[in-house]
Every structure is written in C-alpha cells, then in structure tokens.
Amino acid sequence: MKFKAGDQVILTTDKGKSWLIKLQLGENFSCHLGSISHDNIIGKCPGDSWTTPKGTKIFFFYPTLNDFLFKLTRRTQIVYPKDIGAMLCYGDIRSGMTVLESGVGSGALTMFLLNAVGTSGMLVSVETRKEFVELALNNVKKFFDPIPKQWNLVVGNIENIAFNYCFDRVVLDLPEPWKAVPNVSKIIKPGGIIVSLSPQITQLQWTARELKKHGFRFLQIFEILKRDWHIDDRRSRPADRMIAHTGFLLFGRKVNLPSD
Ligand SMILES: C[S@@+](CC[C@H](N)C(=O)[O-])C[C@H]1O[C@@H](n2cnc3c(N)ncnc32)[C@H](O)[C@@H]1O
The missing domain is CATH 3.10.330.20 (Vcp-like ATPase; Chain A, domain 2)
Structure with a gap:
C-alpha cells in the first residue's frame, strides 16, 4: 500500500x-x-x-510495534521485546482475553498487551503515578491513534484495587510484586496465569513464596538471553556486545485449594 x-x-x-x-x-x-x-x-x-x-x-x-517501542518517550525502565515475547507466549496471552497489567510506566509492554488481546479482549492497566498514566496514554495515542477501545487505564494501587469481575491473566512489572500477590489472588480466575518481571532474583524469590501462600502453583522462573550474530562474507561470529541482563521472568497458575 x-x-x-x-x-x-x-x-x-x-x-x-x-x-x-x-x-x-x-x-x-x-x-x-x-x-x-x-x-x-x-x-x-x-x-x-x-x-x-x-x-x-x-x-x-x-x-512495526518494535519500532514504536524503541521510539516511545521513556521515563521508566521499559520491557524489552525478548522478554515481551516470552511473557506473551508462556503467559498464554491471546485474543479475547481479559488481562490486568500493573504498573504501566511508559506503556511499552502495554502496546503489546493491547495488540495481543485484540478488539475482542480487554486490557486493564493499573498505575499509581498520574504522570506515568499521562505518559503511557500519550505514547499509546501516538502509535495506536485512536486509543484502542479495549483499553482501560486506571490510576490506582494494585495492592488494594478492587474489581467486580476476574481476570484471565495478570501481568506485573513492579518494584515490589510480592506485595500485589494477596490482592491479585482474589481477582484472577481459577486456572488463570500470573506473569511477573523483575530485575533482581530476590524479588522473584519473595514473590514466589507469596504466590505459593496464595494458591498459585506450577511456577516457572527463567531469563531470556539474546545474542546477536555478525554474518557476512568475512564473518560468522557473535556480536562483541549483548544486553546481558534485563530481568527474570516468573509464571504461575492459580489453583483451587481447600485452604484458599
Ligand atoms: C518498571 S515500570 C513499568 C514499565 C512498563 N512495564 C513499560 O514497559 O513501560 C514500574 C511501574 O510500576 C508502578 N508501580 C509501582 N508500584 C505500584 C503499585 N503498587 N500499583 C501500581 N503501579 C505501581 C511505578 O509507578 C512504575 O510506573
């Protein structure tokens, strides 16, 4: 075209x-x-x-969405494509799903979540800081103009926000994700999947402990390493530099236990 x-x-x-x-x-x-x-x-x-x-x-x-991601106005750390790919795949985030995201930051991950749930799904994004809500709104508006109808951006605290419905998936990119777990466990559907990204492994250790206490099982924790290669007539070798660390990923599934 x-x-x-x-x-x-x-x-x-x-x-x-x-x-x-x-x-x-x-x-x-x-x-x-x-x-x-x-x-x-x-x-x-x-x-x-x-x-x-x-x-x-x-x-x-x-x-592409990746082009947008690297051109958006950032005032927070953003999630990188290598991690977003795994979050969508292992988190099984698909068209038609009802997904809760927190925090929102610059809205980088938000763009991919909006794309994944599509017009038949719904994304609710919860962020404590009004200035980041504004920033994410402007970034999403710039790239998705008009703002997707499936998006509900809320100023609030994921640790205590209440909803009168439950979510298929919950995606956390928070400094203290373990503090969100008790509330998330009440607003995720049975069988739902939680995804959390953290730069420090201790953050995931505390989150995993809290998840087990609140009825989450089948936890998986891993990181994604992406190494670029130079391939041309003279060279076929890895690039000298790589982004060696972004974050660790955690996935868990809500189960029904008598003590929950
Ligand atoms: C690393 S940033 C998120 C970046 C975002 N995923 C992106 O790709 O642009 C973390 C965000 O979590 C927000 N936050 C921290 N604690 C929160 C809470 N309890 N509830 C909601 N948002 C929170 C912060 O204000 C910050 O904007």
Whole structure:
C-alpha cells in the first residue's frame, strides 16, 4: 500500500539507524545525512528507498510495534521485546482475553498487551503515578491513534484495587510484586496465569513464596538471553556486545485449594 499524508513511516539505514515520522504535505525530514521532502515519500511503497547526497540508502517502511517501542518517550525502565515475547507466549496471552497489567510506566509492554488481546479482549492497566498514566496514554495515542477501545487505564494501587469481575491473566512489572500477590489472588480466575518481571532474583524469590501462600502453583522462573550474530562474507561470529541482563521472568497458575 502506498504511503499517504498522515501515515507514520520509519526511515531506516542498513546499519540500523532509524527515524519515525508522520507524513505531512509540505514538511521536510532532515538528519545528518541530508534532507527529503515528505511529498517525495508520499506515493512511495514500503521497501522503497532514498539515496542521500552522501550516498547512504534510507529505506521507508510502515513501523512495526518494535519500532514504536524503541521510539516511545521513556521515563521508566521499559520491557524489552525478548522478554515481551516470552511473557506473551508462556503467559498464554491471546485474543479475547481479559488481562490486568500493573504498573504501566511508559506503556511499552502495554502496546503489546493491547495488540495481543485484540478488539475482542480487554486490557486493564493499573498505575499509581498520574504522570506515568499521562505518559503511557500519550505514547499509546501516538502509535495506536485512536486509543484502542479495549483499553482501560486506571490510576490506582494494585495492592488494594478492587474489581467486580476476574481476570484471565495478570501481568506485573513492579518494584515490589510480592506485595500485589494477596490482592491479585482474589481477582484472577481459577486456572488463570500470573506473569511477573523483575530485575533482581530476590524479588522473584519473595514473590514466589507469596504466590505459593496464595494458591498459585506450577511456577516457572527463567531469563531470556539474546545474542546477536555478525554474518557476512568475512564473518560468522557473535556480536562483541549483548544486553546481558534485563530481568527474570516468573509464571504461575492459580489453583483451587481447600485452604484458599
Ligand atoms: C518498571 S515500570 C513499568 C514499565 C512498563 N512495564 C513499560 O514497559 O513501560 C514500574 C511501574 O510500576 C508502578 N508501580 C509501582 N508500584 C505500584 C503499585 N503498587 N500499583 C501500581 N503501579 C505501581 C511505578 O509507578 C512504575 O510506573
């Protein structure tokens, strides 16, 4: 589909440098490599390119969710794609589900959860700090304009917030997730899955202990390591550097026990 005014487009070089723009008639895109009028991008197709005066090819694409994630305004640590992939897969977060998320922070994970539950599902996101609610709202609005109808963003504390219905899945990215467990255990459906991400393993140790006390079983705790490779005519070896640590993931399932 050809680009038109109002579309968001990602401009990217072979080396991975990229810029996200919204096409507007009469506007210019400028970077250290040169400048191009938006009018010259309008009418082009995804995968087309522009060769800058310095000879660099810049390709045009519709942005992916990953592109959005790396371009959003961040004022908190965000969840990285390698962890999001595992959270969605092992947390079994799918279209049509009712999912509770807390905290919201910059809204990076929120975008993927909204996409996963789709228009037939519902995402409720709970965040204590109003400024992060605003930030996440602006980030989601920028990329998903209009704001998805399946999203309910609430200022509140996950440790005591009440709902008159229960959730299929609960996803936590909190500094003290263990404190949320007693409340979460009341608002997750039997058989529901909890997912929690924490940078320190002690956080998960305390969370796991609390989960067992509140009727969660089948706990799995692991981390995802992603190592990039250089493959070309001269090289086929791992990259020198990697993001070695982001967080540890925990998954658990709510069961019905007589003592619960
Ligand atoms: C690491 S950030 C979340 C980042 C987010 N997942 C993202 O990808 O952008 C943690 C958030 O949890 C919020 N938070 C901390 N304690 C909370 C609580 N008890 N209830 C709700 N939100 C809380 C913080 O204000 C902060 O915004």
